[in-house]
Amino acid sequence: MQLKPSLLALAASAALLACQPASQPDQSTAAKPEAEPATEQTAEAGKAVVYQVFTRLFGNTNTTNKPWGTLEENGVGKFSDFTDEALAGIKELGVTHVWYTGVPHHAVIRDYTAYGISLDDPDVVKGRAGSPYAVKDYYNVSPDLADDPANRLQEFQALIARTHAHGMKVLIDIVPNHVARNYHSISRPDGVADFGASDDTSVAYARDNNFYYIPGEAFQVPAWPEDYRPLGGEPHPLADGQFDEYPAKWTGNGSRSAQPDFDDWYETVKINFGVRPDGSYDFDSLPAEYAQKSIEDHYTFWQGRDVPDSWQKFRDIVLYWIDMGVDGFRYDMAEMVPVEFWSYLNSHIKQVNPDAFLLAEVYQPHLYRDYLHLGRMDYLYDKVEFYDNLKWAMQGHGSTDALVEVQDSMADIEHHMLHFLENHDEQRIASPEFAGDARLGMPAMLISATISTSPTMLYFGQEVGEAASDDAGFGKASRTTIFDYWGVPAHQRWMNGGKFDGGALTDEERKLRDFYVRLMRFSAEQPAMNGHYAEIHRANRAATEHYDDKLLSFLRWTDEQKLLIVANVRDAAYPPMNLQIPAEQIAAWGLTDGSYTLTEQLYGELSVSLTVQNGVGSVPLTLAPLASLILQLEH
Template structure:
């Protein structure tokens, strides 16, 4: 079967007009939680949990202050956890194949249900989610949720699926290790064995017997074909079969269409009809590009303005997943994020040349790369293992938000310097905000201020940091030179400093010079020439730094004198 090749599925102008996309990622479980107990491995009753209803009009207006236009609600779809909801007809999960007490949002136990933790009234949980979607839309914002296509929880079973929908594996021939008609991969003649997990004793141990009934064993989500996964495998998940025989040279069977393809398409249509405007697609590269090529156009027929964001880490296939697969955007982690992290941390090998290299590597689809400094997988900037101070990332955030036309993302708490301190439980003390545990996020809770969402408990440094993000994101989303302009990089030999990076963003009507000094202690002074391609026969005048709203001196001739303090940036309009 030959599938038609797609050209990039949608232009930015078709999705958001000429406005830059600004995404705010939050976990409702953590976002609305006012409980400050933060007991290691604390239960829901001990540590609390946020609810759909906590994300009210005040909260959404707080996000709009950051020029956000899309909210990525992480952990919406029902996933395996150790909280008992059996009285509501929700089966309990087995502790031997659940990470943490709250569980991983990426171990889906029912694609057609929402997480009961997030509901005030559990039987009414889907309506409470739909009400959140309506509130978000009423605030002028759009909704993104996770789509987890590669794997499901070990105990997957949908007890609320629509009539006529078949469960994954319901009709599998388990005597075959691989069949394109099967939803799962099987290890014939072998029973699943719980991995030897060497961890600090914790409250979930009393729920474990190191037994899980799975016969024959199924392949694990990260492509482990062992009946006894290692403890760092994704042992809580099972791999879905998209028609690729991994144990026989990855031979493909895409004609006829494998059943998993159809089931996943129907799931996406189901959620789009709930009002969802986009999907962040987990480990998109672990699913064959042919599936995306087949599925995305069909789902967009139902809702043309949907966006699909792929979590991707292999630059060699970026073009394929965008052009052939039809993704609207992919993560820019391996390129820009990794380059900026070294500069933020002031590593000896940090060099702004890596920014230039990262941008060159995505030439031709730069405006399709989602840029960020934090998300649920990455270390918090202010954590002891990253930078220790959120202010060290300000120059990098300027680059992240203004380098291209592409979307920019902020992770909740980033804008108030959340340091991710504490041993949460399964999440450990790993410089990240846990996704596995019930937890309160302290700096975010200060902004939340017991549901007022007014920043009433923030200290002055935290208030200043949030104001910086407000100003920067407003500039990046409202200035056409950033949202829709061209790019010209100032030659590095002109700057002669490997910790200073500068570039122009410009249109016929607007010209900006953006310059960032990553030096922590040294100022930068120099002259930046204004190239003719940027000036476009106009005489430069009236330079102003949009970040500080201060007028700058304009010397005679086509150049700007730059004076830049350590660890700072300027966005100069002239």
């Protein structure tokens, strides 16, 4: 979900209704399991690397980029654009999972009535190409993405097969909190009822209603700001300031007004998961001790229990996609849905595919452990604490001291906190609104990818420094649009007309991608990335001349591999310094007094000495601007 800061605050407020009802126990105080050590299997396999592609944009070679442009004017990417060459280029980055964003059929302003698809109303669609988080039919895929819309599902199945053939797994979005205002599935299997088909619309709430209602009131289109008109003001027969919905439904972000505000998620309606309007639960609570129990125990808990109808509908949806070959899901705004539902849903998924990859968007740190241990998520975004503090350090007004503190606070769950620097919700690093220079992402990405055992995520175009510098229509500069038909310039230069060989990249873009390839492959393949971690930052802040809060240093190791990692997030050099490795860490590495060699691993162009004297290590370093060093102890 692409949010403005004000919307993020609103979402957090609405989440409290769904997740922390006054009549329920505060599950955030549940016992916290100890940190989970990496298994031998994960140590051998390396870390997971997720590559997020905005599917409609990835393969588009059209460079017109007219604001509010049509598909014919601006072009659109297709499933078929993920050729063997394209997938090999993604795999080159060490990628293990491809998150194909925008796959489920969502509302879009384009006439597909020839395929039995109803028209969508611009008054309740954001942009011309539509938000991928306003899903219209969960049992099919976007017709925009197919060469032949009649065979769109088969074309997606072929993409799943190609992705698997390249040794990568497939993730798609599931958005349980809300669906498109005009949700209607024409592809649902026999015997599956549509959302809302059996709802009692005379009441605001009933447990097995799929939606919340405002009885006696009709929906009204938001009052548009002076600078906004649907489709940029282009005439359209349905762009008349009207949308037929009676009675009005609650809006996706929890607004209970029949006329939501423009900043509300007015294109969506909120799903009812059995949370009464007063915030209390109309289903069985999950006992706090289930934070310690297995996924099989969670599955057993729900057998024979009467659960709300919406739970069952989403269970059927996810199992439909798992059966098709999808390997996992990214859950949008998971904190706005009760944790019990996630226990139910995820335990059912794991019964079918124990290796399914389940990633959730949660923005309230005090809920992290609940959604991991009670909701049985595999991974959560580490956005509010790690990403935010790293971004501030990159921008020059934050401190790397905060990163050490965050990592300490996450010690028991660090493996489950996915790291990233870009995604569809966040500003591009190279945009003036973020850092203005893609090079500033290099040391930050080194930190993000190597400091923990958690998966790392890249957003397509990040590795070549895409700046998202233009307003696309509904989508505005600094974030690559998710609402419009558009071409992504730096990424298109890597595509090179469909060759996917980087042939049109500038020298700086080529160097940047080379860095990302080296770093991400290292993080995905090296056993120390799943090994032990120790920060040496505090010791050097206290004792090392010139070492300040724009540097970060830490150790990663296993019995076989020992790494010293140093990053300079400032675009300025440091005078020579002697980096200290405290006695505790030298002992953990099993080193005695003497001299050792450390060699740099990404480019292999640097060797430095490690001197151990009286049990304390010292490494002489001269750090260049934006230095990104992985130094390995040679045996």
